[in-house]
Every structure is written in structure tokens, then in C-alpha cells.
Amino acid sequence: MSFSFKGLLSDRVPLEEGGGKERILPLPLTIAGIAIFFSIPVIFKVTGLSSAMYWLEVLNTVGLYAILALSLNVILGHAGMFNMGHAAFFAVGAYVTAILNLTYGWSILSTLPVAGLAAGLFAAIVAGPIIHLRGDYLLIVTIGIVEIIRISLTNNIFGVTGGPNGLMGIARPTIFGFKIARPQHFFYLIWIVVAITVTLFYWLENSRFGRALKFIKEDPVAAEGIGINTTRYKLMAFVVGAIWAGFAGTLYASRMRTISPGSFNFEESVLLFTIVILGGSGSQKGVLLGSFLIIGLPELFRGFQNSRLLVFGAALVIMMIFRPQGLLPPKPQRYKLPPPWDKMGQNGNSSQAKVSLSKKDD
């Protein structure tokens, strides 16, 4: 499956002419865009938009899904592992936070690291035996994992999950004595976490670790044969993704104040999977765009309530046929060579541009 994706990718992505113009937007515009985005709550307040709270909630939901999808992107996008059970790790994080808060009276923020670690540990335990599975086989087992979690939660496992009703009355997070309760507060909390996630995962992607995942995705046999411990890296990618999903679980639990097994079902996992694939597997920009489209857009079309899923499905099918690499597929990584090599290749910074040049030479 993944091979056909790549084949299409290399055929259909137009080669860029000339080098050095890869940015969609120049840096100042990007910064301005981010600044405007972060002042949305202020703008809403100044303009007195009547449905402001509703739209802020939508943006908060988009942000939460973005964090989840970015964490799935490490597993699915970079390492190429078909994990359709990501909601399971999200659930572990949310329930750990809820239980620690409700039963033991921990503050929400202090549960955050524990929730992440619990989700990571859970991932290490369940993924260990299945990490060697390829493609669709892994996908099926991960569906099993998310179902096991949902059913265990429903059956009130260990008597702490509250059964099908879930857990209620989870506290709001407090930062330096400031209680985060209103949608605009959550907006900043969630989107700052999104920004941190994007930064850290960007660094992760552009490192030895991130490269190892890309090699594994491209050809696991060659990667192992050139000295990469493929099993270890795949497992680590899984655990990192799960830890982040656990963090998202903490945010979710304190935002909703009530969690129940129904929120962590198979459909959630499919949704996250879709965000990554549709947005652009392996590309953070793509995943962010995917979150807006898949979570935000349906809110705009609430009017079509009944046909929403139909339109959605059709859009996905069309995407898979005409742009299987996603809306914003990842760009080739750019390297800044240290001296004395920095004089080299100044005539074209983009590898794709140089590919097209060399083709002309042939």
C-alpha cells in the first residue's frame, strides 16, 4: 500500500523550477499569520461576535485533534507504521488524569507527565510484540487495541473507570494560580501546546532519530542492513507518539470535565488516521491543515447534518485517487553544509530543482 503511495508521489509532484523558493509564505507573513491567529479571542471580543464562544470551542477542538494528529504523524507519517489505535493512548492519558484528579486530588497540571508516561508505558507494552508486523497487519492489531481499551473502560476495569458513564467532575487546570476555565483560556493553553508540539517534533524530524524513521519507512531492509536498529526505532516512535497522545488526554479531560469510553472509540482513531493521510503524511503543515479541514470544516456545514458523512467520504475517495500523497506532502529536507562544503551547490538549493536540471542534461 505504502509503495503505491510513493510511486504516485514521485510521478505527480511537479518538479519545482529554480531553487530557493520553497516557502509557501515568506517568514514575516508566517509570523503575522500566527500573531493574528493567536489574537482571535481578542478579535472575537472586540467585534462582539454573537457565536464567538461556539467558534472558540471549535478552534479548541481543532487544536486538540491537531496535537493528537501530530503525535500520530510521528508513528504513521515518519515511521510509516499503520497505527489505527491511536485513541487508545489518548484514552489512557485522559483516564489517568481523571483518576489521579478525582480519587487522589492531584492538580491537573501535575497529572500531565504521569498521563504521558502511562500512555507511553502502555504503548511500549502493547506495541513490543506487534512492532514487527507490516502494513495492514499492524493496522488490524491496533484496531484491536483500541477496542480492548474501550471495552475495558466500559466494564469498569479495576473499579476505577466509572464504567459506561465514565468519570465526571474533573477539575480545571490551574497555572500559577490562574484557573483555566473559559474557552478563550483553553484556546491559549491548547494552541500553545500545539506550537510547542510543532517545534519539538520539527527538531525531532530533523535529527538522527527522525532520519532513521524515514529510512525505515523507505526501506526497512536497507535501513537494518546499514546499521539502524529498526525494531528499537519503530518502538521508540510508537512510544513518543503515545506519550504525546497521553498529554492530549490530560488537556481533553480537563477541558470536557467528563470523560466516557465512547469518546475513545475506533472512529476517533479513524478520524486521526484520516487527518494525517489527507493532510499529508509526514508533513506537519499538512497535518495541521488536515485538522482544520476534518474537524473544523464539518462545523461550517452543520446545515447538511445528514449528508455530512457522505460528502466527507466522497472527498476522501477523490483525494485518494487524485492526490494520494495528501494535500501538503512533506518537502525534502534541506541541509546547510558546514564549511568547506558550504560553497557547493549554490546554484540550486532544492534537490528537486537540481533533479530537473540533471534530467535536462541527459
Added chain:
Amino acid sequence: MLLLSLNNITKTFGGLVAVAGFSARVNRGEVVGLIGPNGAGKTTVFNLITGSIKLDAGFVFFSGHSLSGLRPHRIVKLGISRTFQSIRLFPHMSVLENVLSGCHCRMQSGLFAAIFHLPRQRREEKMVLNNAMNELDFVGLASKWNLKAGSLAYGDQRRLEIARALATEPKLVILDEPAGGMNDKETEALTGLIENIRKRDVTVMLIEHDMRFVMHVCDRVLVMENGALIAEGTPEEIQKDPKVIEAYLGVGEED
């Protein structure tokens, strides 16, 4: 000094005996050729050394370590790296990144250093880019560092695979048909490259069908037929060996 010793290694695939009790030794600093007719089991021997397939019987020792049961990445770390008969680069990634994949096993920084972009990770990254470029320069591909590996000409892809193997800082490189698909000029350049690899105190083992090339670059040649060693010696000795001639040309029918 003995670097690699193969003791009675055996591998069967179903009913087919691919390698049958093959024994050989490789000394440090040598260039050793492994030749034989198609299906003799040469590539299987390479796969057994590098751990891509598991031994059925026998032992492989490499500079004091037994390689039995080790996974390929551990064997690379011990100092054996290889190229593949059918080129196995990462075709959608850049030439530089392909070499960086070889550098991986000599790097230190882990997950924590990467995700928090620590100074030591950045220092290492800079150092490794320099190393990778040196390897590309060594095989003459430095100017093509930013091309997609899959877009390179065939001969260049072979050389890139060698650069990637050398980036693992091996004691022994195993080249599976390095001259395969190369024209005469490229093969000649490859001869020089292998000389230079030897000068770096890297031992070379290679499979090749181009006999002129083998006789030219190898110090010693091992000849395989039907999974077993049938002859061993300098290129001159091998060329005269009746068993080798028989294996390649068949036996004349006697009336």
C-alpha cells in the same frame, strides 16, 4: 592478521543446499574476490556474514566476535558493511541523506537530545554532515549531494552505495557485484576506488562476474561451486586451476 573466518557455514532453503560447509578466511588489508557460476551461493555467503539470513550450521567470527545470531545492525556496528547486488539505496531521499544513513551507527545523540535540539546534537549533526561529504568526495559524488538518489546514473548509484557503506566506518566492506552494469570507463574508475579503499585500511571482499576486473583488483580469489569452496589462490593460480576451468566451462565429453 586474521579478520574474518567462516567455519563450515551451511544454509539450506527448503531442499536446496545453497551453502554447504563453506570455510574461508580473510586477512586484514586484503582484497578478496568471491567468484563462481550463477547459483553457486556467493550472495548467500554474503547474506550469512552480514546477518540478513540466519546460519543453519557453522560459525562466523569477525575480529574476535562470533556473529551467530546477531541482527544486521549489530554486525554493521562491529565493522562489516555491505552493498547489494540489486542496488538498495533510499531512492526518494537525497544523495547526502543516503550517506547519512551510513553515519547513523557511529552517532551518539538519541531521542532526548533530538527533541530538545540540544547543543551537542547540533554539534554532532555538523560533524556528521562533514563526514558524509568527505565520503561523497571520496567516491567522486560530492557535487551531486543534493540530488535524489534515484535520479543518479546507474554507475553513480553503485558508487553512492559504496560511500554509504564506507560511512559506517567499517573494517570490512562487502561489495556484491560492484561493477555490475558499469561500462568500461566506470569499471576502471572502480578499480582505482577499491585501491583507495584499501589504502584506508579497510579490507574488501567482493563478488564479481567481470573476470578482468577481479583478476586486476583482488589479492586472492575464492571460487565457489554448488555451495562449496572448490579453489582458492592468487588470480594467476586460479586462472590455471583445472577445477575452476571445469566449473566455468564444463567438462569436455570424452569419446
